[in-house]
Structures are given as structure tokens and as C-alpha cells.
Amino acid sequence: MNNTFFKKLKNKQIPAESGIFLAWVLLILAFSILSPYFFTTQNFSNVLIQSAITIVVASGATIVIASGGIDLSVGSVLCLSGILMAMGIKADIPAWASILIGLSAGTLMGAVNGFLIGVVKITPLIATLASLSVIRALAYIITDARPIYGLPMSFRIFGTGYIGPIPYAFVLAIFVALMLLLVIKRTRTGRYTLAIGGNEEAARLSGVSLWKTKIAIYALAGLCSSVAALILTARLNAAEALAGSGMEMEAIAAAVIGGASLAGGVASIPGTIIGAILMATLKNGLTLLSVQPYFQQLTIGIVIVAAVFIDKIRRR
């Protein structure tokens, strides 16, 4: 992988991620000057943990976007996976087994999305919009709209444990992201994903099986959502039908800021990671500066538009 990176550099292709990385560094500088509480280990740990969930979900979203598709159901999948995990633990199923159940459920939900999109050939937007509603409804039905509390430490460690100043959750998030980077760059499915996103017809005529690849992609996204569910549920010590609302927007924003093109064919996992951390840093800094929540949302919206705009110019 290193070889490729340096070869690309030699051939004068500056990695796109350097742009947003620079932006992030500038942001850190700005906030450090504006607030005395920003540049502390404790605060950085906060930022990292807050970005962890987004990193995981956004990595899955990045793969989907790379194929030219979109997944609006990631928030709902996260929610239901978390609920299943919590219910398992509450029913005295050992933590590892409950987690496995949740992960399998997430993957399965994703695979169903993939089936609807790849075999039944429904547009991704419509298919995942539908599953967003259906899965969220199931979550409400199963929990009877009541949150599930009180989970054991063996489970909660995923959300609250630390290695020195670095939270477990962040390590897990980076691990997931790197696994997905490996998939995109070094597996057949990953290559096929970019091919489908670049030119689906040419990919088909080159022998790529569209439906198999699409099921794999959306299943992977589902798996990512359920890993994120693990982190969130562990951290909050609760699973409820409200969890993950709006997650899809954060995920897509991180992917787009990171350089993914919504048309497909171009995506960057490192970019997505930086995008997620950048958004978390922004929220964190604004909070420390006592900026009201609605203004925070406004700022984040503007940052997203700016990032995409800069990306468009760079592409010309």
C-alpha cells in the first residue's frame, strides 16, 4: 500500500486528503487561540471519542457512495442492532454472543438493502429510505418505545475504556476504517465497487457481477452501522428506538468532506476519517466557545458546502 502512495506522489498526484487535513490543522490552531480549554489531552480524548461513531458509520457509507449508491438507513440499522445487543445481554446471553447477534443482524439488514438494490433493482435512494422507516418502526415495536438500561461493565468497556489518553472506541473505529480501506484497495469487491461507481455499464460488460457486489457493499455498510451501535450503546449504557437519528447525514457529510463523489467512482477512507474528526473538532470547539447548538449546526452546514466546493474546484 505504501508503494502505491509514493508512486502516486512521484507521478505528481497530490493526495486529495491533504487539503482537508490542512483545514483541520488550521481549525485546531484557531480554536487553541480562542479557547484555553481546547488544547488539552482530556479535550482531545473527547473529540476522538465523539468522532468514533461517525468514523465507523461513515466508512461503510463511503463504500456505498463509491459504488454510486447511497444508504439512508444506516441510522436505523445502528438503532436496531444496538437494541438487539442490549436485549441479548439483558436476557443473560453472554456479552460476546449478544454482540455477535447485533453484528449479524446489522449485516443481514444491509444485505437486504443490497438485495433490493442489486436484484430487485430499486434505486438506492428509495430502497434505503424505505428500510430506514421499516427498521426504525421495528425498533419501536420491539422495545415498546421504552429504552433498555443497565448494561454490565464487560459490555460498556467498549464505549468507556481507555488506553492511556486514547479511547477504546476510537481504536476500534480506526481499526474498522482501516479494514474497509483494505477492502477497497486490495480486494476484488473493493475494485468492483469503484468500477461500478465509475461506469456501471462498462463494469458489467467487463464481467463484474453487479448484484453480488452490491449485496456485499450494502451488507458491509450494515455491519459498520452495527459496530457503531456497539460503541454508542456501550457509551450511553442504554439502547433505545431514538438512537442514531440523523446519523446518515453525518456519515454522508464526513464521506463527502473526505473527498467522495456522490456520483460514485471516487472515495477515500482516510479522507472520511479526517472528515469525521474535523466535524467532531468543529462541534467541540464551538461548544467550548459557548456557541449555541443551532449556530453549531449552521456552521457545520457551511463547512460541508465549502468542502464540496473546494473539491469541485480542485477537480477541474
Place this chain on the structure above:
Amino acid sequence: MNETAACQITTPILEMNSITKTYPGVVALDDVTFRVKKGEIHALLGANGAGKSTLMKVLCGVTTPDSGEIILNEEPVTIAKPSDAIHLGISYVPQELSLVPTMSVSQNILLGQEPLYGKLFSLVNERKLDSLARQILSSVNLDLDIHQPVKTLPVSDQQMIAIATALYRQSKIIILDEPTSSLSSQEITKLFEIMKKLRQEGQTIIFITHHLEEVFEVADRITILRDAVFQGCFNSDEISRDQIVSLMTGKKNQVIKPDLDPHQFGPEALRLENVSTKLISKNISFNVRAGEVVGLFGQVGAGRTEILRAIFGADKMESGDIYLFGEKTHIKSPSDAIQKGVGFITEDRKHQGLILSMDLLDNINIGVYEKSMRFGLIQMNRLEKIAEHFRDALKIKSKNLYLWTKFLSGGNQQKIVLAKWLNHESKILLMDEPTKGIDVGAKQEFYQLIRDLSKSGVAIVLVTSELAEVIGLSDRILVFRKGSIVGEVNPKEATEEKIMSMTL
């Protein structure tokens, strides 16, 4: 060859001076000069990759040069985006069509210039739209149902529509980019008549083509580019074909005929029996043996591409049987066909043959990543080795394997498509207009590659609309007309006239 005199013109309508443009790893234009006189037909010639398309892209605002100036009617102008060019009266008719497939003929023709009811409401005046559209079409002698969506029309009609639209815009300069590539000879004659008529009316036309006979037929002056460098401009009656070719290729005139040493054919590789497809082709039967090149010749729209697509599993057959290597086979999809050893070089490399947003490495290896995989992961160095092998074997001009194929010239792009199928080691190779839009030098290389392939035992079905090509390459020629095979010809015996008349 009176170069200096031809180039120095007193009142050029267009001057492009010292235009330079580079893409990562590729110099597309190197200090190029281009001057066009008002009311002339000016041919722009050069091999693929020479810079013609890039020069026109600069003129039309699709891309901006790194340096240089553009002077229109003796005033310097800036063309930063396509609408700038349109407002300045520069109209571009691309080689690959720019119509909106799902919109109707009349909607396409007047796209952006729809007649409205009133300035305030921008409601389209449908009746006026239709009558204007019919008027425009009649100026190019086209009689079509103007309400049908453009995608249902054959490529040649689409091209004529695009040309008609440019004419309607009454542009100061019309650029025709290889307009004849999808036209029959009658349509080409018609086009030239229209071009000559326009020239008489004072219209300036820039004409890009690979067909040198066309240049001598209509062009007044010629500009030649080679490898991003301006080679000179000449009056068309003061330069010979050989001189043009040597300036374009930098070599002496090449004979466009590959070495045809006959070889033994192997067992039957492909057989069709009474195959009919949905749209055009009916009851097609023929066979191809290993090592044989069977040419399918006919006018555009005769149904040959359809047959290839049916063999490849890209479209469904209505009826009939296909036998691969002697066994009746049902081909379900392209990946099925590929597994069974069939490859397909499509006619439209940009939309079907290549993934432009991916690099050479991926385009050459797609579908055969298995060759470079170990423990389920792709090994980059193996991918690179394979790509390098083909790059050298096919003489693809790109040092950078990681360059997006979007940035390569047409000839190099087509070589990558071929490399992909060679990588697949297909035993049956279907080729649809494989040398379309490729320059003389690259074509020669391709012809040799095709002959070498057949010598190595690959069965080849070659669809082409170029007579010289089909005669030079095929062992047998099947002539198509309106969806059926009307005859089989031995290329060594038949004359060009005879074959041509069979298609009409």
C-alpha cells in the same frame, strides 16, 4: 509546400497563439498556434494524442489553457466556460454525441433556445418549437418523427441532428469533430454539400477528421499537429497525401495493410444458427473457426452490433442457438460469456469499454483480478507487472500506470480496452469498430495485433464500416443489409465496388 505564406493571413477570424496545456504526466499542447480565415473550411489534422481535441476543448471553454491567448475577430477574448464560447458564436459538434437521450428530437434541437410565449413566464411555445425543429431538419434533409426520444434513433441520425443544431445557431465558427465517423457514404456526400453551401454563405468551419480523402474534398487549408506540437499549416491544393501523413506520423507514408500470411484454422469456435434479436437482426447464421477472422460489413444500422451483443450476453436473443466450441450454450450475461472465453471490444469505449475514472492498472485488470490475488488480497506488484507487460506489448503511450484513462488519447484508450481482453485470454474476440477514431499510426499497430491474435488461434468476429479495413483483415466477409446476411465474400477476390453495392 508553401508553409509560411499559407499561415500568414491578413484578417483571421480566429487566432490561437502559444497555447500550452498540460495534464498530470502528459503535455497535451505545447506552444501551439492555430489561425483560421473567415469563410473557409479549415481541416485540423493529427494523430490521436496529437492535441486536436484538447485544442478544441480550449476553444470551446471546456478546459482552460495554462498559457496562451485567443483572439476572435481581432479582439482578445477569454473563454473560461462553454457558455462563453457559445456567446462568442463558437459552436462545437462533438464526435461522441451530446444530445439528451431521453428528450425528443425537437426538444434537443432547440435546447437552450426554446421559443417562449413571453419573457415573464418562460412557458415554452410547443407549436413554434415543433415547426422550427421541422424547418431545421429539412435543411439537412432529415425527415423524422420529431417527438420520438433521441435515444431510439440510429447514431447516424443523431449525428445529423447535432450538426443541424449547430447550423441553426448561426455560429460564427462551427467545429465539426469527426462528423463522418458514423455516417454512410451518401450521408457524407450530403454533409459535404451542406458544408460547401455554408462556406459560400460565409460560414467558417473547423473540420477535424482522420480521413484524408475528405480533407482534399472539402478543406481549403490544413493545420497539422503532432505530439502536442504545431507542425505547420498549408493550402490543401499545395500539399500531397504522403506529405500530410509524414508530418502527422513523423514517418514515411505507411501502407495500410498488415502482413497477411495465411495460416491453418483450428476447429469451430463459434456458431450461430438462426439467431434473431429484438430490434433488427433476423435469422443470422454463420460460424467462425479458431484463428479465423470473419468480417461483418454493412452500413451503420444493419444490425451487426446487435448480434455481437447477443453473443456476448449483453442483450437477450429472441430466438436461435449459439454454439461455443461445438456445444450449444445459453449465454446469460456478460460475465457468463467471459467465463466461457468470449471477449467484446465495444464500439463506444468511453461509455461501455472503459471506466474513465479509474487508472490503466484497473482498466486492464478488471475482471481478472484473480491472477494477482493471494490470500484473498490483490497484490499490487503483480497487477503492475501485468499492466506493464501489456503496455509494452501494445505500445501504450503512458509512463504513468496510475493515470486515469480519461486523460489518454483515443488510440491509447482503445489499446487499453484490447489489453483488457488479452488479459482475459479470450478465445473468441468480438470487435465492434475497433479502430474508430484512431489515427493512422495506431491503426496500423492494431491491424498487426489483430493478425497476430488470429495466428495464435483466437477466433475473431470483426464488425467494421471501413471497406479497406474489412478487406485487409478478414479471411471471410459477411455482408449485412437491414438485419440479414445478404452474402459472403472472399476478400481476395471481390472488389470494393461489389461489396459496397451489396450493402445498399
